[in-house]
Amino acid sequence: MSKKTETARDTQRLTDGLQRGEADAQEEFLRQYAPHAFRLIVQITANTQDAEELTQDTLLRAMQQIQRYDPQQASLETWVKHIAYRLTLNHLRKRPAPLLTLDSDNELFTEAEEEALQRAFAEADDERTELLQQALDDLPPDELTLINLFYYEDLPLAEIAFITEAPPGTVATRLHRIRKKLYHLILKQQQQ
Amino acid sequence: MNPTANNTPESWRQSDAALRRALQQRNEGLPSLPAGFNERMKERMAAEKATAAGTSAPQKRRLWPWWSAAAAVAAIAAMLLWPRTNEVENALAEISFQQDVAHTQHRRGETEAASHFNGGSPATTEDRVPLGTRQQNLSAVTTAHVPLTDSVLTVETTAANEGTTASNEGTTDDNEVTIVPSDKQPAAVTSGKQSHPVSIPSQPRPTAQPATHSPRLLALSLHTSNLGFGSNGGGNQVLANYRNEDYLWAHDEIGVDSRDKNAYHTNNYYFLAANGFTYSNYVSVNSTSQNFANNAVTIDESHHDLPFTLGLSVNVPLSERWSLESGVTFTSLRSTFDYGNEQSYSHKRQRINYLGVPLLAQYSFISSRAVRLYALAGLQVDFPLSIKQEWQQFTNGRLTKEETTSPFSLVPVQFSPIAGLGAQLNVTRHLSVFCQPSVQWYVPASDPVGGSGLQTWRTEHELAFSIPFGLRWTF
Numbered sequence: 001m002s003k004k005t006e007t008a009r010d011t012q013r014l015t016d017g018l019q020r021g022e023a024d025a026q027e028e029f030l031r032q033y034a035p036h037a038f039r040l041i042v043q044i045t046a047n048t049q050d051a052e053e054l055t056q057d058t059l060l061r062a063m064q065q066i067q068r069y070d071p072q073q074a075s076l077e078t079w080v081k082h083i084a085y086r087l088t089l090n091h092l093r094k095r096p097a098p099l100l101t102l103d104s105d106n107e108l109f110t111e112a113e114e115e116a117l118q119r120a121f122a123e124a125d126d127e128r129t130e131l132l133q134q135a136l137d138d139l140p141p142d143e144l145t146l147i148n149l150f151y152y153e154d155l156p157l158a159e160i161a162f163i164t165e166a167p168p169g170t171v172a173t174r175l176h177r178i179r180k181k182l183y184h185l186i187l188k189q190q191q192q
Numbered sequence: 193m194n195p196t197a198n199n200t201p202e203s204w205r206q207s208d209a210a211l212r213r214a215l216q217q218r219n220e221g222l223p224s225l226p227a228g229f230n231e232r233m234k235e236r237m238a239a240e241k242a243t244a245a246g247t248s249a250p251q252k253r254r255l256w257p258w259w260s261a262a263a264a265v266a267a268i269a270a271m272l273l274w275p276r277t278n279e280v281e282n283a284l285a286e287i288s289f290q291q292d293v294a295h296t297q298h299r300r301g302e303t304e305a306a307s308h309f310n311g312g313s314p315a316t317t318e319d320r321v322p323l324g325t326r327q328q329n330l331s332a333v334t335t336a337h338v339p340l341t342d343s344v345l346t347v348e349t350t351a352a353n354e355g356t357t358a359s360n361e362g363t364t365d366d367n368e369v370t371i372v373p374s375d376k377q378p379a380a381v382t383s384g385k386q387s388h389p390v391s392i393p394s395q396p397r398p399t400a401q402p403a404t405h406s407p408r409l410l411a412l413s414l415h416t417s418n419l420g421f422g423s424n425g426g427g428n429q430v431l432a433n434y435r436n437e438d439y440l441w442a443h444d445e446i447g448v449d450s451r452d453k454n455a456y457h458t459n460n461y462y463f464l465a466a467n468g469f470t471y472s473n474y475v476s477v478n479s480t481s482q483n484f485a486n487n488a489v490t491i492d493e494s495h496h497d498l499p500f501t502l503g504l505s506v507n508v509p510l511s512e513r514w515s516l517e518s519g520v521t522f523t524s525l526r527s528t529f530d531y532g533n534e535q536s537y538s539h540k541r542q543r544i545n546y547l548g549v550p551l552l553a554q555y556s557f558i559s560s561r562a563v564r565l566y567a568l569a570g571l572q573v574d575f576p577l578s579i580k581q582e583w584q585q586f587t588n589g590r591l592t593k594e595e596t597t598s599p600f601s602l603v604p605v606q607f608s609p610i611a612g613l614g615a616q617l618n619v620t621r622h623l624s625v626f627c628q629p630s631v632q633w634y635v636p637a638s639d640p641v642g643g644s645g646l647q648t649w650r651t652e653h654e655l656a657f658s659i660p661f662g663l664r665w666t667f
Contacts, residue, residue: 034233052229121209133218136218157201165599169595
């Protein structure tokens with residue numbers, strides 16, 4: 001039996017148990033998926049207390065809605081992240097969004113040369129990394145999540161599309177735009 | 193963006209080492225899942241379970257919409273196929289028939305009474321004979337004594353076949369229409385009182401029919417919510433929501449003239465309230481400190497068209513005043529969304545079609561030949577038929593990407609209790625126009641996939657007032 005088949009069977013057993021409300025299945029679900037959900041949420045909120053509450057909301061929602069999970073569409077982990085993503089963004093919409101310090105003149109969004117972008121992001125020295133970290137702090141939550149899912153979680157575009165409810169092509173376009181934005185942010189910081 | 197071999201998302205993943213490192217360092221500083229999380233989670237689960245005690249388990253909740261739908265379909269089928277051979281049906285037919293006879297008698301009685309009046313003969317009451325005794329012979333002689341001042345007509349009938357007696361409302365002081373079988377005519381005539389028998393022609397008596405009846409009322413209704421508005425379109429709740437979200441809300445503007453947040457906020461609120469309008473455009477400013485100087489604006493707009501509904505309904509009387517209405521409705525919900533900022537944003541057009549099955553009880557409190565006024569209450573279940581989302585990506589005003597998606601699994605079944613009043617104006621014997629001002633509560637669906645509930649006019653206006661109107665054809 002392949003590992004993939006075994007995983008699918010385990011997932012099926014787990015979701016069946018959750019549907020029946022079995023305590024063992026719930027415990028196993030929490031053990032496996034709470035860290036994933038928390039990690040994604042805390043990356044967006046950067047607040048432990050909010051992240052824990054939202055993680056609880058996410059897992060509760062997932063267990064309540066487990067009958068809607070379709071293994072053909074996404075893995076259980078991706079599905080849980082999708083719930084976490086939506087709940088977190090909904091939560092953040094109820095609060096003032098972080099201050100965006102970008103100028104939005106036309107220069108910011110003119111076509112930057114891809115080569116320049118690649119050079120800028122390829123040089124992983126300390127100074128560039130620090131500049132990028134500051135730039136990341138200025139991104140709105142949805143863009144920060146997208147960048148995290150793509151570069152940090154290393155998820156395929158299809159999974160990111162599922163989590164963020166956008167077509168894969170749109171995800172790619174948004175990633176491209178965020179890279180440009182980061183590029184101009186670090187240029188601006190360097191000028192200062 | 194023109195992806196090439198060196199310019200694809202996967203190539204970025206490989207080449208953007210600095211970005212990966214920055215993210216890694218940033219995330220390394222973030223806390224991990226706090227200790228004791230599972231225990232706190234279990235406590236919360238127990239608390240939620242206690243709160244939700246009495247509610248159905250998740251698996252059952254999955255099934256109950258379909259049971260409801262099945263019940264609605266069964267109700268419609270029962271209405272269409274319900275045989276009318278039962279006692280109530282026969283009694284109703286009998287009453288209807290007798291009323292027709294009585295009307296004829298009444299008309300003739302007036303003639304008789306007029307002649308009495310002219311001749312100075314007083315009107316008297318005649319013996320009443322149950323109609324059940326003359327089932328085979330309805331060419332009865334009628335003795336009618338109806339003075340010109342008479343206002344109420346009384347007919348006492350006996351449903352012959354079942355022996356059920358029914359009587360219509362009201363009696364006159366001393367004036368009644370009495371239907372006398374022909375074999376008892378002499379007794380009636382020779383009662384010693386001055387009476388003037390009037391012969392009426394034979395009429396075929398209605399008999400109980402086998403199960404071939406169609407519904408008594410078939411109403412084809414074209415109704416829309418265009419005359420209505422949602423409660424969230426005006427009211428304190430709106431203002432509260434806006435303030436809670438701490439966004440700047442403006443109508444069709446992008447913050448340029450909106451330096452005074454509170455003023456604009458309030459204006460917009462009253463605009464919505466005054467017009468009962470459903471335009472929920474807003475512009476969110478990423479700062480409570482009103483950082484307009486650097487024009488840091490994010491567009492987050494949504495617009496929901498008023499729903500359009502077309503329906504076909506069947507109304508079946510259960511008694512003189514009560515009736516049950518059901519049918520099917522088609523509803524189309526259209527919305528547009530804009531995300532992003534002035535330079536680069538996504539425009540999404542969304543259309544969701546629903547097939548609705550209402551089940552309404554109606555109570556007629558006024559029912560005359562010309563007008564019927566009634567109250568109605570019930571439930572409507574809307575099943576999703578289709579969803580289409582068209583995405584367009586714009587950069588610097590230029591269309592750079594187009595895609596179409598259809599996330600059908602995200603569309604929930606919609607339940608909505610309805611209550612209202614209705615007025616029906618009969619234009620002809622069969623054709624009437626009706627209008628049903630109603631309040632409908634679109635029960636918020638538990639989000640189909642986590643928090644990813646779709647936004648529609650209904651999610652933005654959970655409590656909606658509408659004025660369905662249309663034509664009704666009565667068989």
